Amino acid sequence: MKKLGLFLISLALTLTLTGQAVKAETDVNIAVMYSVGLESGWDRIVIDALDRLQASDDNLNITYKGFDAVYGGEAGAVMDLLAQSGEYDIILSATAHSDQIEILSPRYPDIMFVSLGSGNFNTGPNHYLLYGRVHEAAYLLGMLGAGMSESGVLGAVGSFPADDINDQLNAYRAGAQAVNSEVQVKISFIESWYDPQLAIEATYAQNAAGADIIYQLAGEVYEACRDKNILCFGLFEDTHKLAPEVVLSGTELRWDPAFTWVLDEWQAAQESGSFNGNTEAKWFGMAYGGANIFPYYNLSDRVPADLQEKIEQARADILSGALEVPLVLDVPTSD
DSSP states (O other), rough: OOOHHHHHHHHHHHHHHTOOOOOTTTTTEEEEEOOOTTTTTHHHHHHHHHHHHHHOSSOOEEEEEEEEOOHHHHHHHHHHHHHHHHSHHHHHHHOHHEEEEHHTTTTTTSSSSEESSSSSSSSSSTEEEOOOOOOHHHHHHHHHHHHHOSEEEEEEEEEOOOOHHHHHHHHHHHHHHHHHHTOOOEEESSSSSSSHHHHHHHHHEEEEETEEEEEEESSSOOOHHHHHEEEEEOOOSSGGGGGGTTTEEEEEEOOOHHHHHHHHHHHHHHHHHHOOOOOOOOOGGGGGTTTTOOOOOOGGGGGGGGHHHHHHHHHHHHHTSSSOOOOOSSOOOOO
């Protein structure tokens, strides 16, 4: 608590000094509240997307700063100071801070609050909700896993049974069953958004239960996969280079179209004088460039050609709309 107090004092002094600058209407400054920190892929892909938009957007001068993960009253205090400073146009939370934003959004009607992921709810016209849906990509991974598995048993290590985890696991199972109707999917939740050690332990347990391919949604499981000589799928970002001998593929979540939409909404609000926050979370799927699976790289030769063709056809059908992957939010059970 003492450390937090010193941080808040330092932050307050910094914002007092920097918040006086007059900004152009094309300048947008974003405060990013991390969910865990840049050791987490979820937070890294947020920054990656902002970096890409910063480099590509010719209409806006985008700047941002990341802030350490805090929750509850601590998060409210930090966001309140950020809002008071007048420096930030957008406060972007990479986690569930809606309880705090519910208090702050009416106090600061000129600031756009943006929440990412499950556990959030709209708190007013200046609050925007985004989901990072990768269930379509997870469907393709299920196809890949079922086609590659020798045991007919797939594993999946989830964080929490939240709806943007459940959608992936249900789609993963559906894709696997499209290739092998008899496939089994073992599912476990470690009850942490990011804990590599717990995820590794869950991977060992799933392998002991017969799973020879693991979809990791809660932390890197490469150590266990190397040890047991099994393949695994990554989550949200291309992690092949971290363990090229075991990471066959994985989902990629690209926030670019979602953040572009947010920035368009911010610009529209500058012109109209009012925000129009969404009550239903908005997301952008594969057809909009919001999700994909990453390449097989050096493991491509291990994937049968006919299986690769099936997956590529399914990908093309998703992009064209011929294949609609159901969005199922029910908590999945382990086979």
